Amino acid sequence: MTTPAPSPLDTPWQTPPDAQDLVREAVEWHFNPKTGSRFWLERAKTLDFNPLTDVHTVEDLTLFPNVVDELRHIPVEDMVPQGYASITGITARPLVGESGGTTGRPKRIYSLPDVLNSSWRWYWSRLREHDMPSGRNWLGVVPMGPHMIGTLTQDAAAEFGGIYFPLDLDPRWAKRCIASGSAEAVKGYVNHLVDQVEWILTTQDIGLIAATPPLLQAICTRDHLVDIINERVHTITWSGASMDADTAELMATEVFPEVNIIGIYGSAMIFCGIPQRPGGGRTDPAIFDPPSPFSMFGLIDPETGRSVPYGERGQLVSHHMTRNLFLPNNLERDTAVRHEHGLGYAGDALSEVRPVEEFGAAKVIEGVY
Amino acid sequence: MPTASPALMELAALGPRGPYVSRNRQLVTDVRGGPLAELSLVPALFVQRAMRTLSTAESPGESDREAALTQAGPLFTTGAVGGVSAEEYHRAVAAASGMPITFVRTASRGVGDYAAAAFDAARMARPVGAVSGWRDPAARSGAAVWVRRGDVLAVHAPANTPAVHAAWLDALALGYRVAVRPSRREPFTPHRLVAALRESGFGPDQLLLLPTDHAAADGIIADADVALAFGGDAVVGKYGAGPMVLPQGPGRSKILLTSGVDVERHLDTIVESVADQAGTGCVNATAVFVEGDPAPVAEAIAARLADAPALPPEDERAVLPVRAESDARDIDEFLRSRRGDARPLLGDTVVAELGDGSAALRPAVFLLDRADAPQARIELGFPCVWVAPWTRQDGMAPLRDTLVLTVLGEDEALVDRLVAEPSIRNVHVGDHPTTWSRPGVPHDGYLGEFLMRAKTVIRDDPGR
Numbered sequence: 001m002t003t004p005a006p007s008p009l010d011t012p013w014q015t016p017p018d019a020q021d022l023v024r025e026a027v028e029w030h031f032n033p034k035t036g037s038r039f040w041l042e043r044a045k046t047l048d049f050n051p052l053t054d055v056h057t058v059e060d061l062t063l064f065p066n067v068v069d070e071l072r073h074i075p076v077e078d079m080v081p082q083g084y085a086s087i088t089g090i091t092a093r094p095l096v097g098e099s100g101g102t103t104g105r106p107k108r109i110y111s112l113p114d115v116l117n118s119s120w121r122w123y124w125s126r127l128r129e130h131d132m133p134s135g136r137n138w139l140g141v142v143p144m145g146p147h148m149i150g151t152l153t154q155d156a157a158a159e160f161g162g163i164y165f166p167l168d169l170d171p172r173w174a175k176r177c178i179a180s181g182s183a184e185a186v187k188g189y190v191n192h193l194v195d196q197v198e199w200i201l202t203t204q205d206i207g208l209i210a211a212t213p214p215l216l217q218a219i220c221t222r223d224h225l226v227d228i229i230n231e232r233v234h235t236i237t238w239s240g241a242s243m244d245a246d247t248a249e250l251m252a253t254e255v256f257p258e259v260n261i262i263g264i265y266g267s268a269m270i271f272c273g274i275p276q277r278p279g280g281g282r283t284d285p286a287i288f289d290p291p292s293p294f295s296m297f298g299l300i301d302p303e304t305g306r307s308v309p310y311g312e313r314g315q316l317v318s319h320h321m322t323r324n325l326f327l328p329n330n331l332e333r334d335t336a337v338r339h340e341h342g343l344g345y346a347g348d349a350l351s352e353v354r355p356v357e358e359f360g361a362a363k364v365i366e367g368v369y
Numbered sequence: 370m371p372t373a374s375p376a377l378m379e380l381a382a383l384g385p386r387g388p389y390v391s392r393n394r395q396l397v398t399d400v401r402g403g404p405l406a407e408l409s410l411v412p413a414l415f416v417q418r419a420m421r422t423l424s425t426a427e428s429p430g431e432s433d434r435e436a437a438l439t440q441a442g443p444l445f446t447t448g449a450v451g452g453v454s455a456e457e458y459h460r461a462v463a464a465a466s467g468m469p470i471t472f473v474r475t476a477s478r479g480v481g482d483y484a485a486a487a488f489d490a491a492r493m494a495r496p497v498g499a500v501s502g503w504r505d506p507a508a509r510s511g512a513a514v515w516v517r518r519g520d521v522l523a524v525h526a527p528a529n530t531p532a533v534h535a536a537w538l539d540a541l542a543l544g545y546r547v548a549v550r551p552s553r554r555e556p557f558t559p560h561r562l563v564a565a566l567r568e569s570g571f572g573p574d575q576l577l578l579l580p581t582d583h584a585a586a587d588g589i590i591a592d593a594d595v596a597l598a599f600g601g602d603a604v605v606g607k608y609g610a611g612p613m614v615l616p617q618g619p620g621r622s623k624i625l626l627t628s629g630v631d632v633e634r635h636l637d638t639i640v641e642s643v644a645d646q647a648g649t650g651c652v653n654a655t656a657v658f659v660e661g662d663p664a665p666v667a668e669a670i671a672a673r674l675a676d677a678p679a680l681p682p683e684d685e686r687a688v689l690p691v692r693a694e695s696d697a698r699d700i701d702e703f704l705r706s707r708r709g710d711a712r713p714l715l716g717d718t719v720v721a722e723l724g725d726g727s728a729a730l731r732p733a734v735f736l737l738d739r740a741d742a743p744q745a746r747i748e749l750g751f752p753c754v755w756v757a758p759w760t761r762q763d764g765m766a767p768l769r770d771t772l773v774l775t776v777l778g779e780d781e782a783l784v785d786r787l788v789a790e791p792s793i794r795n796v797h798v799g800d801h802p803t804t805w806s807r808p809g810v811p812h813d814g815y816l817g818e819f820l821m822r823a824k825t826v827i828r829d830d831p832g833r
Contacts, residue, residue: 246391246411247415369601
């Protein structure tokens with residue numbers, strides 16, 4: 001008697017299955033009335049196609065509407081596939097995570113240990129390609145709370161054998177201060193955070209820092225902190241927001257010329273953190289290869305829906321398929337430059353992420369200036 | 370075969386380590402939409418680090434500042450700066466801003482002349498009771514010493530005319546280190562001026578050109594000690610309350626003709642006030658108040674401005690500003706939506722298409738029927754003037770909020786009141802257009818009143 005091959009849904013992310021096999025299995029799991037979630041089974045009734053019979057390929061994922069806005073209000077229980085009831089060995093309750101909350105109320109997702117472990121292990125394996133030291137302490141200048149980056153970083157510190165020094169950081173409050181136009185409030189909050197960074201950096205032996213780009217920049221306003229980092233810190237990872245190529249180059253050449261700097265791209269909607277492709281020069285823009293086919297990117301011309309040529313900027317579409325979640329065809333607010341996937345997997349890699357430019361500002365006509 | 374397009378000018382940021390070319394570059398176009406230059410925009414981290422260099426630097430001594438300014442003036446006006454001749458620079462400004470080239474030459478010569486005179490001009494603001502340094506013998510018996518309120522000045526510069534860049538030269542003369550954020554529409558003038566000043570002796574840790582997008586722009590002001598911010602009422606509203614930012618808001622300059630004045634005799638002064646420099650400045654008159662019947666005055670102005678030809682800005686005969694056609698239409702539409710019951714004597718439409726994607730803005734002369742008509746406060750960057758009646762009963766109210774007021778007529782009691790009125794910042798009596806100025810007289814108060822203060826120093830007499 002032979003053991004059946006594991007489902008593509010249960011394959012470790014480091015040894016990915018064929019994309020088409022994963023699409024078939026994911027659709028079968030999420031839309032079978034016995035295993036699918038209440039959310040998708042209900043939502044399927046409103047579709048003008050039958051996912052079980054009409055969706056076979058990665059291309060077919062674009063048949064789906066973008067449902068991520070519905071994640072702002074649906075109960076988490078309704079997102080969990082009912083098939084989990086018959087899977088033994090998973091006793092944990094869903095771990096809730098949320099999006100940043102830039103575009104209104106946050107979008108809410110969840111994870112169970114099967115997928116969380118797959119994603120985290122993949123993250124660690126990609127970090128190991130980056131000369132990451134073991135046994136050094138980590139300072140996490142990244143949000144905890146509902147933001148998965150905090151948990152991901154904390155767990156990475158443990159995996160790499162370091163003590164984790166977390167920080168309370170509320171990016172939504174910072175965004176609210178910015179939106180209210182109160183420069184003083186923003187400055188006050190940022191100073192409050194950098195003070196906390198300072199207390200840790202000046203008293204603890206920190207070897208790695210995980211930070212958001214704005215806070216990394218705020219840390220750079222204090223010369224003595226820059227000196228401490230240059231003396232003692234081996235690696236900085238940045239994540240949680242984009243860092244433009246000019247800033248990244250200044251960081252790598254002028255501010256922290258000796259520090260190993262690694263960009264991380266991630267979001268709740270793809271449930272993973274993606275370390276930048278290893279091997280690039282210090283001043284080259286970071287390129288991110290997603291864990292295809294579990295999370296895939298496309299960079300498209302939003303007018304035509306077609307991919308832009310490699311090397312050109314397009315709007316980001318993501319597909320995310322695991323046993324936990326089915327979030328296909330999510331057109332993001334970000335644009336990025338399209339690259340071939342570095343490992344030859346399905347979908348695109350991306351670099352130089354930035355928000356879609358907004359043209360909503362009122363024209364200023366009056367006056368001579 | 371397509372003709373090769375001329376090479377784009379490269380406008381680097383001028384940072385503390387010299388020119389900085391970023392990946393994030395903005396295309397600067399001419400008024401026809403054609404490419405002119407690539408401007409490097411610096412990220413916030415660059416701003417942050419550059420501003421720290423400025424704040425920790427030491428200013429050169431007085432004689433070095435004087436020498437550098439004196440040398441930079443003629444270099445800016447006529448020299449080759451960074452390999453760019455004066456004429457190339459003038460053409461770039463005309464093409465990008467749409468200001469007629471002859472006015473560009475005059476305005477930029479004004480900036481060069483101001484630079485050469487700035488060292489002495491800046492000292493005109495010093496209180497008569499103050500000495501310029503604590504080593505002055507007067508301090509032995511106790512004296513006021515004129516000192517800086519800070520060390521670093523930030524400037525958010527506009528694009529309307531090169532002339533605005535004379536505004537911050539006093540600061541260099543007084544020993545401030547200066548960071549200029551240029552307008553992305555016309556970065557040529559500040560780039561040339563900063564480069565000329567650097568070539569003449571100001572170190573890269575004294576004077577920066579930091580082109581940025583909006584997001585990074587606030588950092589320049591936040592990291593400076595004091596700042597000059599040009600803009601409309603919104604900018605004044607944003608910074609007006611703080612003591613460290615001096616907003617340079619709308620000019621709303623005006624002319625007042627008192628009873629019995631012969632308009633024909635003063636028409637040159639009036640028309641020059643409205644239309645000199647193509648009406649691009651805050652010192653150009655936007656309203657004319659007439660004690661008596663305003664209609665003949667409006668008609669006389671309209672008659673003089675009616676024949677101004679619509680020409681590309683590079684044309685030697687051009688006198689009107691040119692904009693991208695769509696921008697010109699927006700301005701026209703704005704004027705239509707706001708002119709209300711004003712009677713257009715000229716400028717029913719102000720758009721004069723040039724057929725190449727750009728349009729000249731024709732002069733507009735409107736007649737109002739009362740002194741307190743709100744239209745009289747509308748200021749636009751081309752010759753556009755509101756002519757209204759004024760009586761003694763109307764009083765000061767319609768004349769307030771004025772950068773320059775030229776009063777025509779002989780009424781000393783009225784002049785007393787105009788000079789005393791705090792919201793009228795300059796008064797020209799007689800045939801002196803609102804656009805008149807020279808180094809050494811204040812523009813909107815002396816900049817030195819904002820940059821400097823007096824403090825008491827008394828010290829022992831080393832001789833005793």
